[in-house]
Amino acid sequence: MPHFDLPLEQLREYRSGVLLPDDFDDFWASTLQGSRDARGETYAPEVDNGLELITTSDVTFSGFAGDPIRAWYHRPAHAEPTAIVVEFLGYSGGRGLAHQQAEWAAAGYGHLRVDTRGQGMHRVLPGATADPHGSEPATGSITRGIASPETYYYRRVFTDAVRAVDVAHELAPELPVFVTGVSQGGGIGIAATALGDDVAGALIDVPFLCDFPRATSITDADPYAEIVRYLAAFRDRVDDTFRTLSYVDGVNLASRASVPALFSVALMDAVCPPSTVFGAFNAWAGEDKEIVHYAYSGHEGGGPEHRRRQLDWLADRV
Numbered sequence: 001m002p003h004f005d006l007p008l009e010q011l012r013e014y015r016s017g018v019l020l021p022d023d024f025d026d027f028w029a030s031t032l033q034g035s036r037d038a039r040g041e042t043y044a045p046e047v048d049n050g051l052e053l054i055t056t057s058d059v060t061f062s063g064f065a066g067d068p069i070r071a072w073y074h075r076p077a078h079a080e081p082t083a084i085v086v087e088f089l090g091y092s093g094g095r096g097l098a099h100q101q102a103e104w105a106a107a108g109y110g111h112l113r114v115d116t117r118g119q120g121m122h123r124v125l126p127g128a129t130a131d132p133h134g135s136e137p138a139t140g141s142i143t144r145g146i147a148s149p150e151t152y153y154y155r156r157v158f159t160d161a162v163r164a165v166d167v168a169h170e171l172a173p174e175l176p177v178f179v180t181g182v183s184q185g186g187g188i189g190i191a192a193t194a195l196g197d198d199v200a201g202a203l204i205d206v207p208f209l210c211d212f213p214r215a216t217s218i219t220d221a222d223p224y225a226e227i228v229r230y231l232a233a234f235r236d237r238v239d240d241t242f243r244t245l246s247y248v249d250g251v252n253l254a255s256r257a258s259v260p261a262l263f264s265v266a267l268m269d270a271v272c273p274p275s276t277v278f279g280a281f282n283a284w285a286g287e288d289k290e291i292v293h294y295a296y297s298g299h300e301g302g303g304p305e306h307r308r309r310q311l312d313w314l315a316d317r318v
Contacts, residue, residue: 094120094127
């Protein structure tokens with residue numbers, strides 16, 4: 001994929017034209033309150049992960065409408081963690097198995113790796129969380145229930161994410177909580193930061209779910225192309241679809257996020273085009289923010305090099 005989006009100097013100044021619904025804050029406040037009112041007990045029994053240096057618990061907590069959500073909670077076996085990193089996952093991925101993805105715990109942090117409801121069909125990262133809410137015909141997760149904000153799939157996912165932040169505080173009340181995620185996980189991380197309580201900072205990599213009108217007009221890559229295919233089938237739903245998407249757009253949510261943040265963006269990324277990432281980053285309300293660009297990378301972003309930047313960034317704030 002060649003460079004196809006705006007030049008870097010224009011990306012740094014880019015401002016999205018996504019409209020903020022008048023009832024945006026009320027919509028999310030009532031959604032979250034309803035699910036917190038429906039919450040049940042959190043369960044976190046330890047499991048045998050086969051690892052000597054990492055302890056893992058199999059967490060079940062209540063998300064949207066009290067639905068059960070699964071997560072792994074990893075932490076160092078022989079030391080107290082210094083913070084909790086709540087991780088959200090990429091499109092189609094699940095929390096995986098108990099011995100996988102222990103990097104954050106190896107660095108000395110608690111690590112809550114949260115399943116995404118109704119996904120987890122990845123062959124090496126299976127999930128364990130159902131989505132019990134049905135929808136009209138959809139081309140994929142991104143168009144489930146897209147006819148209205150109330151029925152939209154990501155209303156449920158984002159509520160689950162906020163509840164995951166609540167649960168992280170529940171598991172270790174004395175520790176600061178940070179959020180992280182790549183692609184879809186980055187988009188969910190923006191939402192969890194904007195809508196959650198007492199998030200200390202955010203590590204957002206090549207985020208998906210940002211600047212939907214631009215994304216669907218400049219890339220033909222999935223998952224954004226799933227929206228295009230949906231609108232090609234339902235031609236009379238364009239306005240309603242983009243109205244629904246405005247309630248979950250990372251640009252609008254970033255305008256409600258003020259904590260320190262480290263973003264990454266890849267300038268050859270056709271899955272999450274760089275202008276959509278900059279749209280969210282430039283809307284981020286906090287002043288303590290940094291974005292690292294990778295000029296010749298695609299959707300892998302900065303890969304392991306960027307993870308080292310994240311480790312250093314987090315160590316400076318704990």
